[in-house]
């Protein structure tokens with residue numbers, strides 16, 4: 350059956366890298382036809398139409414159609430997978446409250462449109478920053494959609510952490526399992542290797558280097574976005590798109606046996622993360638559903654870092670609550 354996929358911010362950098370991979374079958378699998386809905390602000394509709402022309406020109410056998418629109422209701426009508434990439438970037442002199450308010454103006458109506466028009470199996474991934482809190486806003490305006498269908502992306506952080514660890518230990522990325530990103534997709538995120546395994550061995554033990562972990566690994570993963578901007582002169586786009594593909598693919602097709610992934614999901618109170626916050630956890634996916642991995646021992650080092658990131662999420666939640674956005 351054809352799957353309807355909506356991408357917002359379709360004319361942006363991430364959108365450009367993302368759409369071709371969706372159309373080629375990498376999001377949903379090689380047997381699933383896809384129909385794309387591209388949502389943009391009016392000023393960027395023409396650019397999105399240009400991308401749609403290029404998608405046509407690629408003659409993807411699985412691509413059944415493309416619609417470009419600036420109307421959220423139309424974009425989300427009947428959608429099965431919604432990738433919310435477009436967001437209001439922070440500009441010079443902008444306070445955090447202004448940023449949250451501007452994004453509330455985007456994610457509130459999108460949540461409402463998803464609530465009223467999306468397919469009953471809709472799955473939502475928020476990529477646009479501040480992703481966790483944007484997901485919280487959208488979810489608050491979609492009361493008829495089960496809360497577990499709203500997620501935010503920490504998969505890029507997860508993938509970055511795997512890459513750094515594998516390089517340090519001279520292992521293949523495929524040898525690294527059970528990496529975890531906790532908390533917010535921001536500089537406070539906590540990449541946790543204490544439960545990770547490398548070639549079957551506990552990663553923290555294999556590293557045996559607390560200093561590298563604290564002073565190099567964690568900041569390198571958390572500040573990788575800034576390092577890419579510095580090197581490339583533009584923010585990461587292809588790797589973010591790749592992580593979005595990974596996130597949805599894993600959600601639908603499942604995590605491999607003996608492994609898990611990281612997703613920001615609505616907390617049920619696990620690991621002391623207040624219920625309702627959209628926070629990153631270790632999750633396993635099976636039969637199209639995610640579940641938070643339970644029963645992990647959290648040491649003091651991890652506890653402090655998880656708590657700090659969760660505190661930031663609480664502050665963001667309180668700020669959008671004060672603004673009347675949730």
Ligand code: NDP
Pocket residue numbers: 357358359360361362363364388389390393434435436437438439455476477478479480505574584585586589
């Ligand atoms: P990008 O496509 O580069 O980024 C889009 C969003 O993804 C930003 O919020 C960005 O956050 C975020 N993001 C999350 N993780 C990452 C990551 N690891 N690396 C880089 N970005 C990440 O932005 P563009 O400016 O190129 O394009 C945005 C498009 O969205 C524009 O075409 C604009 O018109 C559109 N837009 C559409 C809306 C709609 O459809 N209603 C609403 C608002 C905008 P960060 O800024 O923090 O890097």
